[in-house]
Amino acid sequence: MNKDLLNIMLPDKKNTKYLFFGGKGGVGKTTMATATAVWFADHGYKTTIVSTDPTVSLSAIFAQHIGGDAKVPINEVKNLCGLNINPTDSKGVFLTRLTGVMSQISGTFGNDVVSTPCMEEMATFDQFVSFLEEPDGDVVVFDTAPTGKSLRELAMPFDWAGFLQKQIVEGKKLAELLNTGDNANSMQDLEKDKRRYDTALNVLQNKSATVFNLVLLPERLPIEETQSAITGLAKLGIPVQGLLVNQTILPEVIEGNRFLQARADLQKTYLDEIDNRFSSLLQTRLPLLDHDVSDLTSLRKVGKLLYG
Helix, strand or coil: CCCHHHHHHHHCCCCCEEEEEECCCCCCHHHHHHHHHHHHHHHHCEEEECCCCCCHHHHHHHHCCCCCCEECCCCCCEEEEEEEEEEEHHHHHHHHHHHHHHHHHHHHHHHCCCCCCHHHHHHHHHHHHHHHHHCCCCCEEECCCCHHHHHHHHHHHHHHHHHHHHHHHCCHHHHCCCCCCCCCHHHHHHHHHHHHHHHHHHHCCCCEEEEEEEEECHHHHHHHHHHHHHHHHHHHHEEEEEEEHHHHHHHHCCCCCCHHHHHHHHHHHHHHHHHHHHCCCEEEECCCCCCCCCCHHHHHHHHHHHHH
């Protein structure tokens, strides 16, 4: 365990703590996020685990359906609820709330405006912004989609709100189209959304309220994606504080196995690189386990390795 990492993750008595887990696909983000959520819940903190990954990992690991309509209590874990933000469902909520503006825009520019690829990211972000606006509980753990998608989820809403607002003000054709009795309301809706997004970004940038952790393996591609994520988040003013290096091979498990020894030697090269490249981050190494992490017992074992 890393006591320094635990110290920055612990919430105070007055404010909700937001814990993000990101990284390349397949490195163990869901395992780290869910183990963290279970650990905090087991230690008496009212906790919510939120997945913004479109896969069914959250439902699978807790062996129960976890949807996006409402938080559901997690079986056999007191103090823990789960929510899986489905981009398709959240997109519907998002578009319904902005029907007036979007219908007018699509009338002039076509449906491509509302079906732009970034709409899914904006819709997902829009839904979990509510957690930042109206915190419910002591800890909210976010199991995010793979790094590139997560960065788009964070960046797109701000870019979109500013772009659309500018178009309404400066774009003659669009301004003329929106010059109706609903124009003032449309502008107010957009300005309200922009304020919501700005407030959310302020929370994400606040190191005392939010801890963004990146999960990686001691391999070339995860290292490079971690560097890319740190750079991308820094451009948004969001600091990465924790680094969880998963599936490291411990010397005591090699026991003369040539394959494991070769893998361990290769890992050492990458672990040294991780130490050098990310020396400013709190680092925790998790061992390669000889079993699947797919139930509460194994999640609690991982939580103990992480936080004691």
